[in-house]
Amino acid sequence: xxxxxxxxxxxxxxxxxxxxxxxxxxxxxxxxxxxxxxxxxxxxxxxxxxxxxxxxxxxxxxxxxxxxxxxxxxxxxxxxxxxxxxxxxxxxxxxxxxxxxxxxxxxxxxxxxxxxxxxxxxxxxxxxxxxxxxxxxxxxxxxxxxxxxxxxxxxxxxxxxxxxxxxxxxxxxxxxxxxxxxxxxxxxxxxxxxxxxxxxxxxxxxxxxxxxxxxxxxxxxxxxxxxxxxxxxxxxxxxxxxxxxxxxxxxxxxxxxxxxxxxxxxxxxxxxxxxxxxxxxxxxxxxxxxxxxxxxxxxxxxxxxxxxxxxxxxxxxxxxxxxxxxxxxxxxxx
Amino acid sequence: xxxxxxxxxxxxxxxxxxxxxxxxxxxxxxxxxxxxxxxxxxxxxxxxxxxxxxxxxxxxxxxxxxxxxxxxxxxxxxxxxxxxxxxxxxxxxxxxxxxxxxxxxxxxxxxxxxxxxxxxxxxxxxxxxxxxxxxxxxxxxxxxxxxxxxxxxxxxxxxxxxxxxxxxxxxxxxxxxxxxxxxxxxxxxxxxxxxxxxxxxxxxxxxxxxxxxxxxxxxxxxxxxxxxxxxxxxxxxxxxxxxxxxxxxxxxxxxxxxxxxxxxxxxxxxxxxxxxxxxxxxxxxxxxxxxxxxxxxxxxxxxxxxxxxxxxxxxxxxxxxxxxxxxxxxxxxx
Numbered sequence: 001x002x003x004x005x006x007x008x009x010x011x012x013x014x015x016x017x018x019x020x021x022x023x024x025x026x027x028x029x030x031x032x033x034x035x036x037x038x039x040x041x042x043x044x045x046x047x048x049x050x051x052x053x054x055x056x057x058x059x060x061x062x063x064x065x066x067x068x069x070x071x072x073x074x075x076x077x078x079x080x081x082x083x084x085x086x087x088x089x090x091x092x093x094x095x096x097x098x099x100x101x102x103x104x105x106x107x108x109x110x111x112x113x114x115x116x117x118x119x120x121x122x123x124x125x126x127x128x129x130x131x132x133x134x135x136x137x138x139x140x141x142x143x144x145x146x147x148x149x150x151x152x153x154x155x156x157x158x159x160x161x162x163x164x165x166x167x168x169x170x171x172x173x174x175x176x177x178x179x180x181x182x183x184x185x186x187x188x189x190x191x192x193x194x195x196x197x198x199x200x201x202x203x204x205x206x207x208x209x210x211x212x213x214x215x216x217x218x219x220x221x222x223x224x225x226x227x228x229x230x231x232x233x234x235x236x237x238x239x240x241x242x243x244x245x246x247x248x249x250x251x252x253x254x255x256x257x258x259x260x261x262x263x264x265x266x267x268x269x270x271x272x273x274x275x276x277x278x279x280x281x282x283x284x285x286x287x288x289x290x291x292x293x294x295x296x297x298x299x300x301x302x303x304x305x306x307x308x309x310x311x312x313x314x315x316x317x318x319x320x321x322x323x324x325x326x327x328x329x330x331x332x333x334x
Numbered sequence: 335x336x337x338x339x340x341x342x343x344x345x346x347x348x349x350x351x352x353x354x355x356x357x358x359x360x361x362x363x364x365x366x367x368x369x370x371x372x373x374x375x376x377x378x379x380x381x382x383x384x385x386x387x388x389x390x391x392x393x394x395x396x397x398x399x400x401x402x403x404x405x406x407x408x409x410x411x412x413x414x415x416x417x418x419x420x421x422x423x424x425x426x427x428x429x430x431x432x433x434x435x436x437x438x439x440x441x442x443x444x445x446x447x448x449x450x451x452x453x454x455x456x457x458x459x460x461x462x463x464x465x466x467x468x469x470x471x472x473x474x475x476x477x478x479x480x481x482x483x484x485x486x487x488x489x490x491x492x493x494x495x496x497x498x499x500x501x502x503x504x505x506x507x508x509x510x511x512x513x514x515x516x517x518x519x520x521x522x523x524x525x526x527x528x529x530x531x532x533x534x535x536x537x538x539x540x541x542x543x544x545x546x547x548x549x550x551x552x553x554x555x556x557x558x559x560x561x562x563x564x565x566x567x568x569x570x571x572x573x574x575x576x577x578x579x580x581x582x583x584x585x586x587x588x589x590x591x592x593x594x595x596x597x598x599x600x601x602x603x604x605x606x607x608x609x610x611x612x613x614x615x616x617x618x619x620x621x622x623x624x625x626x627x628x629x630x631x632x633x634x635x636x637x638x639x640x641x642x643x644x645x646x647x648x649x650x651x652x653x654x655x656x657x658x659x660x661x662x663x664x665x666x667x668x
Contacts, residue, residue: 035403067441067463068470069369071405080444083456107401110414118517122417128485128519129401132477135488136402139473143466151462154469159493161510173507176495179529183452185462195513 011174011216014182018092019315020219021049022210023141025101025191026227027304035103035133042144044305045225050148052313053091053186065146091151093181095213096141096188099206103137104130108193108203114167116199127201130193131158138190145188153185157192157204164204165197169212177213189213207288214292222292223312224285225304230328231286233262243326247286248333249293255286255330289330302327345508348516351553352426353649355383356544357475359435359525360561361638369437369467376478378639379559384482386647387425387520399480425485427515429547430475430522433540437471438464442527442537448501450533461535464527465492472524479522487519491526491538498538499531503546511547523547541622548626556626557646558619559638564662565620567596577660581620582667583627589620589664623664636661 023045030036050062063082100108108114111126118124138154145152161173180187191206214222232241246259289299300312308326311317321329357379364370384396397416434442442448445460452458472488479486495507514521525540548556566575580593623633634646642660645651655663 063459065459065462066466067444068467080456083445083454083459110401111417120417122414124485124518125397125399125417128399128480128487131487132400132473132480133402135476136473139466139470142469146462146466151458153462153465153492154490155493156488156490158487159489159510161495161507163513173495176493179497183529183534184458195517200517 011178013093013178013217015093017181017217017219018094019052019221019223019313020095020097020210020213020217021223021313022206022225023096023098024224024226024304025099025103025105025206027101027225028098028141029101029103029137031102031227033102034106035136037137037140041305042141045309046144046148046150048305048310048313049094049096049145050150051310052315053094053150055092062147062149065149065151066143068143070143091184091186094186095177095181095217095219096145096152096186097206097209097213098138098141098188098190100134100137100191104134104191104193107133113193113201114203116196116201118200123201127193130203131156134190134192138188141190142188145186151185152188153180155180155187155189157189157209158194160189162192162204162209163195163197164202166199167196167202169204169208170197172212172216174216207285211288211291214297215295218295219297221298221300221315221318222289223309224289224299224301225309226285226301227304229303229308229326230301233257244328246321247290247293247328247330249290249330250333251294253290253294255290255293258333286330293330293332296332299330300327301330345512345550347427347512347551349427351515351551352428353386353555353557353647354429354431354544354547354551354553355557355647356540356559357430357432358558358560358638359433359437359439359540361435361559362432362475363435363437363471365436365561367436368440369470371471371474375639376475379643380478380482380484382639382644382647383428383430383479384484385644386649387428387484389426396481396483399483399485400477402477404477425518425520428520429511429515429551429553430479430486430520431540431543431547432472432475432522432524434468434471434525438468438525438527441467447527447535448537450530450535452534457535461527464537465490468524468526472522475524476522479520485519486522487514489514489521489523491523491543492528494523496526496538496543497529497531498533498536500533501530501536503538503542504531506546506550508550541619545622545625548631549629552629553631555632555634555649555652556623557643558623558633558635559643560635561638563637563642563660564635567591578662580655581624581627581662581664583624583664584667585628587624587628589624589627592667620664627664627666630666633664634661635664 028042030038107129111122113126113130142152142154163171177187194204196202228236231244234241244257247255248258249255293299302309302312362376364372441463445456447460447464476486476488497505511521526538528538530536562570563577565578568575578591581589582592583589627633636643636646
């Protein structure tokens with residue numbers, strides 16, 4: 001009880017959290033090529049995030065906060081005067097969490113890190129290899145955000161003290177995340193290899209992190225940026241796949257599709273079975289999203305780098321969902 | 335008091351810590367070129383660390399734990415069978431801390447991060463830029479260690495919850511560092527930009543981190559790997575510079591050179607004034623080292639990637655300092 005209180009205390013930010021956004025691994029990396037970033041998507045995502053985070057500064061000259069050397073890019077040393085003359089652009093309080101995509105997956109699955117057992121050399125090696133891969137992706141995303149002028153700070157769940165027991169979050173220190181936000185930074189977390197009290201180690205997914213952060217921080221809304229338009233009633237590659245536009249979650253955690261109106265009586269069961277797990281874990285996504293929505297936090301699942309993601313990130317969907325907006329809204333219905 | 339007890343508790347490892355080793359920024363980066371690693375030195379340092387850490391496994395085939403793509407290197411996918419057939423090589427409990435060298439320095443000094451004041455856009459930008467630079471160095475060092483088969487885990491002091499007040503460590507969570515060691519990993523920390531309760535932010539140097547870790551973990555010995563043979567009585571570039579071979583630290587924290595026997599009566603004062611701060615902060619180094627030695631922990635300052643660093647890392651100097659060993663030993667004299 002006291003622990004819970006301490007946690008809530010540690011999660012308190014000076015200002016309410018505006019949004020927790022998940023950059024899906026499939027949206028920002030090239031799925032079929034080992035450790036390859038989808039540069040075009042990432043650039044677009046970061047640019048959209050800048051507009052969403054920095055209210056009223058979208059027309060300003062963008063000053064990069066990444067002053068490091070870049071492969072293949074010409075050196076552009078920052079001009080100190082630019083910063084001193086610029087007004088402090090206040091960031092709406094955002095938290096970014098990203099998945100792994102083609103980073104980490106190979107290392108984790110090859111070694112079985114998610115199954116635990118650190119006394120096995122292969123698992124221990126895989127733990128190290130997985131962390132190297134996911135932290136290198138984290139660094140690239142932090143840099144891409146910083147180049148858009150977003151004061152991003154990479155924070156690995158492992159280092160922050162997050163650990164699990166039987167794959168469920170056992171300890172998740174919010175102190176530094178909260179401090180970073182209160183200091184005006186945007187924490188950038190990621191799916192990570194973590195220590196597990198019962199299995200030695202496992203993989204903590206970005207979706208589980210989002211769900212935990214949402215419970216602790218009570219943001220205004222949560223956005224999942226993925227590589228498809230939203231949640232479908234079956235794999236979106238199938239010709240008859242229907243985009244689920246609005247899902248209502250009730251107090252008891254049960255949920256139903258309220259838009260479009262689906263045929264048949266067994267539709268809920270059908271969906272929960274059909275909801276596929278091939279592109280970024282849609283089944284996990286719906287159940288995690290329903291958990292978040294149950295607390296009264298709107299969840300938007302939307303295709304990254306589209307006009308629809310701009311709308312979702314702006315928060316305008318809270319008041320009104322335009323007829324031409326494509327994506328999935330998951331919200332609590334009393 | 336309770337806090338102190340909690341801290342000590344959190345710092346308890348299952349087995350005693352063998353060694354805390356500092357990779358000096360000047361030793362592993364090219365000082366005069368922005369963000370350039372001294373690859374040759376780093377490789378040699380990592381190879382020496384492998385021998386020191388993995389007792390009895392030096393002749394084994396080295397299996398890389400870095401399975402990520404490398405620029406300019408041919409892909410070498412790990413062979414799972416190699417790991418399954420290998421015995422678990424137990425790592426002596428080591429902690430690695432590295433400096434920044436030509437990483438981070440430019441960003442920090444350009445923006446004045448060390449002086450604080452996050453409400454200034456330039457300082458806030460510099461904080462982000464500095465962290466990007468030092469964490470990218472950290473990733474490279476973690477990877478270099480992993481390629482030598484060392485189960486290295488990058489841990490940023492910022493993310494671990496380390497913060498300062500008026501540049502002095504105020505909070506330094508040892509929990510995850512201890513857990514990582516107990517799980518058989520080698521934590522790799524680094525000088526970092528951190529939050530400061532009175533200044534907003536500052537730079538926490540690798541030397542201060544080492545000093546704090548040593549106080550909490552009570553290692554058998556501490557090694558500073560630098561780019562010169564050890565501590566001199568004046569800048570080592572000067573022709574008459576004398577390498578200080580042995581410095582004795584007394585209970586009250588005062589220290590004196592006991593080898594070589596120096597001329598003159600004011601020698602201590604002379605040294606403390608002359609001790610230069612140009613190559614990696616020798617003045618800070620001596621006083622931090624003296625603080626560590628006062629607790630009964632031997633400190634060896636030695637040139638990286640030499641036969642002398644092999645000897646220092648082996649721990650053999652505790653019993654006997656060979657006549658031909660070049661470096662500086664700083665130890666407690668009752």
